Amino acid sequence: xxxxxxxxxxxxxxxxxxxxxxxxxxxxxxxxxxxxxxxxxxxxxxxxxxxxxxxxxxxxxxxxxxxxxxxxxxxxxxxxxxxxxxxxxxxxxxxxxxxxxxxxxxxxxxxxxxxxxxxxxxxxxxxxxxxxxxxxxxxxxxxxxxxxxxxxxxxxxxxxxxxxxxxxxxxxxxxxxxxxxxxxxxxxxxxxxxxxxxxxxxxxxxxxxxxxxxxxxxxxxxxxxxxxxxxxxxxxxxxxxxxxxxxxxxxxxxxxxxxxxxxxxxxxxxxxxxxxx
Amino acid sequence: xxxxxxxxxxxxxxxxxxxxxxxxxxxxxxxxxxxxxxxxxxxxxxxxxxxxxxxxxxxxxxxxxxxxxxxxxxxxxxxxxxxxxxxxxxxxxxxxxxxxxxxxxxxxxxxxxxxxxxxxxxxxxxxxxxxxxxxxxxxxxxxxxxxxxxxxxxxxx
Numbered sequence: 248x249x250x251x252x253x254x255x256x257x258x259x260x261x262x263x264x265x266x267x268x269x270x271x272x273x274x275x276x277x278x279x280x281x282x283x284x285x286x287x288x289x290x291x292x293x294x295x296x297x298x299x300x301x302x303x304x305x306x307x308x309x310x311x312x313x314x315x316x317x318x319x320x321x322x323x324x325x326x327x328x329x330x331x332x333x334x335x336x337x338x339x340x341x342x343x344x345x346x347x348x349x350x351x352x353x354x355x356x357x358x359x360x361x362x363x364x365x366x367x368x369x370x371x372x373x374x375x376x377x378x379x380x381x382x383x384x385x386x387x388x389x390x391x392x393x394x395x396x397x398x399x400x401x402x403x404x405x406x407x408x409x410x411x412x413x414x415x416x417x418x419x420x421x422x423x424x425x426x427x428x429x430x431x432x433x434x435x436x437x438x439x440x441x442x443x444x445x446x447x448x449x450x451x452x453x454x455x456x457x458x459x460x461x462x463x464x465x466x467x468x469x470x471x472x473x474x475x476x477x478x479x480x481x482x483x484x485x486x487x488x489x490x491x492x493x494x495x496x497x498x499x500x501x502x503x504x505x506x507x508x509x510x511x512x513x514x515x516x517x518x519x520x521x522x523x524x
Numbered sequence: 525x526x527x528x529x530x531x532x533x534x535x536x537x538x539x540x541x542x543x544x545x546x547x548x549x550x551x552x553x554x555x556x557x558x559x560x561x562x563x564x565x566x567x568x569x570x571x572x573x574x575x576x577x578x579x580x581x582x583x584x585x586x587x588x589x590x591x592x593x594x595x596x597x598x599x600x601x602x603x604x605x606x607x608x609x610x611x612x613x614x615x616x617x618x619x620x621x622x623x624x625x626x627x628x629x630x631x632x633x634x635x636x637x638x639x640x641x642x643x644x645x646x647x648x649x650x651x652x653x654x655x656x657x658x659x660x661x662x663x664x665x666x667x668x669x670x671x672x673x674x675x676x677x678x679x680x681x
Contacts, residue, residue, distance in 0.1 A: 250575060250614040257575065264582040264604045271586075271597030272643070281596045288590050378548035379593060382557065383644040430647050449647040 282417070289389055290420045293373045332517035333369060335408035367519035368400070369393045373421055375512070384430040384449035388413075390518055391421045404482050404521045410510030411488065414481055415520060422520070426512055427454055427488075435478040436488050436506070438471050445473070445488070445506055452511060454489070457503045466502065467491050473506050483521075530580075533568060534587060540564040541591050555656040557637045558664075561588055565603060566629060569610045570617070581607045598643055602636055622673065626665035634658040 253261065275281050312321065374389035392400065400415040405424050413432065417423035425432050432447040434454065441463060443456040456473075460466075471491045477484025492507040544560040551558055565584065569576065585600025592599070609632075610617075617625060637657050641649050 250573065250611065252615065253575065253608065253611050257578065258608075260578040261604055261608045264578040265601055268582060268585065268597040268601035268604060272595050272601065273597075275596040276643075285590060285593060289593075376545065376593060378545045378552075379644075381549050381552040384647055385593070385644065449645060 286417060286419060286423060289374055289423075293389060293391075293421060329517065332408070332515055335515070336367065336369075336406060336517070336519040338408070367406070367521050368398065370405070370422070370518045370520050372516045372518065377513075380426075380451055380512075384447075386413075386426040386429040386432075386447065386449070386451075388424045388426065388512060389421045390415075390424055390520070392520065398522075400520050402481060406519045406521065407510065407512065407515050407517070409514050410508075411475065411482060411486055412510045412512045412518070424518075427508060427510070428452065434482060434488065435476040436473040437476040438467070438473045441465065441467065442476055442478075448505065452508050453492070454506050454508060455503055456506065457497070457501060460500050460502060467494060467504050469494065533584070536564055536568070537561055537584065537588060538591060541588065545592075552653070555650070555653045556660045557653055557657045558661065559633050559636050559640075561592065562599075562602070562606070562636050563629065563633060566606055566610065566632060569607050570614075575611050576607065578604055578607065594640065595643055598640065602639060606632060606636075622669045623666065626662060626669055630658060630662040630665055633661050 370390040370392045372388055373391045376387070380386050390405070392398070399418055400422050401418045403415050404411055405413050405415060411427065411434075413424045413426040413429070415422045416425045427434055427445075427447055428449065428451060429447040430449045433444045436443060436445045436456070441458075443458055445454040445456045448455045469491050473488050473490065475482040475484060475486045475488055487509055489506040489508040489510075491504050493505040495503045497503050540561045540563075544558070547558065547560070565588075581603050582600045585598075585603040586596065588594070588599040588603070589596050617628075620628070634654060634657065638654055641653070
């Protein structure tokens with residue numbers, strides 16, 4: 248039996264559905280009212296994966312561990328690996344401590360706030376959409392703090408052992424981190440006496456700056472290092488963000504240059520959320 | 525459409541989306557974008573013996589938007605367009621060769637990739653990704669259809 252081609256009534260239904268879709272796209276891009284639904288779905292996905300893993304994989308893993316003599320050693324390795332990740336992040340902080348924390352009072356305040364001997368909260372990546380990271384402009388990760396206290400991290404910078412990777416923008420069961428390369432993200436950076444707002448390029452590991460030759464005649468050169476300027480109050484001042492990898496002249500007056508980031512979010516599963524609040 | 529069939533379709537789309545999210549990070553390094561979810565849905569429409577209600581297609585599109593973290597309505601609009609095209613030309617397809625059908629689906633996926641790139645990756649819109657994906661998808665579909673024909677021929681003899 249052959250299929251009937253759409254009648255005029257059905258065509259109207261198609262048109263209505265299509266127009267509804269277009270209006271939804273417009274509303275979503277303009278006002279972002281569906282972010283909550285998407286985040287709830289992600290939270291649900293993370294929780295259900297965790298529960299499913301606990302029910303299905305973990306008992307077998309446990310049985311396997313019990314039967315094997317090396318289970319204790321394996322647990323120790325796991326603990327040591329987490330500790331190593333912590334130390335790597337600590338080292339990054341220690342090597343930049345004067346830049347992260349301008350005075351002792353702030354350090355004391357943070358230590359008291361965290362009730363631990365580290366000035367950051369350890370968090371673990373729970374969901375990283377690598378597909379979106381490589382293909383699209385939206386670069387986000389979902390992290391979960393290993394801290395038992397319910398602390399609001401919104402606005403706090405996130406680091407790993409290689410450097411700053413982004414900031415927390417949403418907090419629910421888990422925290423959503425906007426990476427520096429997300430096109431909606433802007434970080435104020437400087438090099439010598441040149442300041443600019445570097446926005447995410449949508450490409451992995453690259454952020455971009457634009458300046459007018461009329462305002463800045465000295466220009467930039469390949470390999471020039473850029474640091475966080477601390478303006479805006481989110482990121483600490485003086486942290487190496489990256490170096491210039493490409494310079495393009497958009498027109499006679501405007502120059503756009505790309506900064507290759509030194510921090511790579513794929514490097515490790517363990518992150519640190521700075522407690523600057 | 526029956527309830528069980530709907531659940532089956534949603535499940536297939538969900539699994540296809542997971543496969544896509546696993547494969548994409550590797551394929552994109554070679555400038556290839558393979559929209560598995562869209563292709564599975566298109567294949568379902570193509571194979572379907574009846575016309576599916578546009579509102580139902582719209583809802584499936586919304587479901588895909590949620591699971592793929594795309595702007596709300598993007599997949600709905602593209603799915604509606606694809607459904608309209610397939611339903612309109614369902615009888616014409618019977619006159620087409622396998623090669624022509626493969627070309628139709630690869631060109632559809634080409635447009636799908638292009639439009640999703642415009643909405644989701646305008647800053648880094650890449651013609652290389654579009655063209656390489658078109659070639660890759662065409663070759664892949666032709667290979668799959670040829671394999672299918674050959675396997676069927678083996679079983680017939």
